[in-house]
């Protein structure tokens with residue numbers, strides 16, 4: 478008989494209550510003022526990780542990605558993931574510390590913490606089932622090893638969605654279409670991305686495809702000014718597809734490497750707005766049948782499991798090829814990355830960890846998990 482069946486399945490309510498308690502506990506836990514000190518082992522892992530992830534953006538060999546990440550990436554991400562770290566890594570650490578044995582009760586408590594940190598049902602079930610199996614087979618006996626094993630399993634969930642982004646140089650301009658609900662962080666992420674690409678020596682042009690809100694064009698232009706990047710725009714109420722078509726023509730004429738197209742925030746259940754996305758794609762394809770080369774859905778991490786629902790709905794009515802998850806700073810719901818990875822199997826390109834221009838970071842599964850503990 479397995480550990481699960483021996484101890485029975487708890488009712489959803491009791492799990493939810495436990496999850497709330499765990500949440501409260503993590504909120505109440507005192508501020509983690511610890512400085513980020515990289516152990517020798519981690520530093521080593523960072524340097525080897527980054528030689529591997531240098532090709533993260535899939536830049537061709539002759540134009541390598543800047544190496545400006547490294548330990549500063551880790552320090553910034555770890556610092557800004559404070560709330561999720563409290564909810565997940567620190568809570569698990571406290572729970573496991575000093576335990577003499579791994580029993581069903583401990584596994585149940587781990588399960589509660591994972592659920593309350595928005596890891597989601599599927600990823601949590603998979604983690605607990607895998608731990609249970611290892612305990613039953615006596616592969617895992619020592620509670621001291623439990624945390625390390627759990628971290629490895631968390632990395633395993635995220636690893637498949639950490640995929641190289643091939644910005645194929647023969648696709649010129651490479652067209653990135655950015656979509657998502659209102660306020661998810663689309664325009665801000667575009668501004669940050671423009672700088673990232675420029676730092677890698679690429680030329681960038683922005684298309685102000687959000688013609689819906691009066692301030693949207695100005696917001697994108699401000700990012701363009703900051704990066705000295707041209708923004709192609711028309712007035713409010715203009716046809717979004719036509720703005721983007723103009724931008725592509727302009728980019729072609731100027732021999733630009735990457736066009737990033739902003740779009741209006743839309744709810745997946747607003748039929749006409751979702752149709753507009755299809756129109757944008759169709760018009761782009763008149764220009765280049767292979768465009769858009771990437772359609773990136775921006776998700777707001779503070780929504781927790783609702784971000785997952787949103788992504789599932791978007792996937793139904795638009796061709797989404799990747800995700801970026803913003804606002805991981807200031808939320809305890811960063812565990813949603815595991816839920817997204819487990820359920821959607823879409824590459825996660827970037828994570829937003831703040832409002833600064835350098836706060837959009839390449840997604841790295843191993844370092845992300847490391848930053849949560």
Ligand SMILES: Nc1nc2c(ncn2[C@@H]2O[C@H](COP(=O)(O)OP(=O)(O)OP(=O)(O)O)[C@@H](O)[C@H]2O)c(=O)[nH]1
Pocket residue numbers: 657658659660661662663664665666687693741742743803804805806807828829830831832836
């Ligand atoms: N803290 C934090 N704030 C962020 C992050 N990304 C975006 N924001 C903020 O989220 C707010 C909304 O960002 P926008 O980029 O305007 O969102 P949008 O998706 O373009 O919104 P609409 O144009 O209304 O659809 C802004 O105040 C951003 O500064 C992040 O990673 N961390």
Ligand SMILES: [Mg+2]
Pocket residue numbers: 663664665687693739740742
């Ligand atoms: Mg916007």
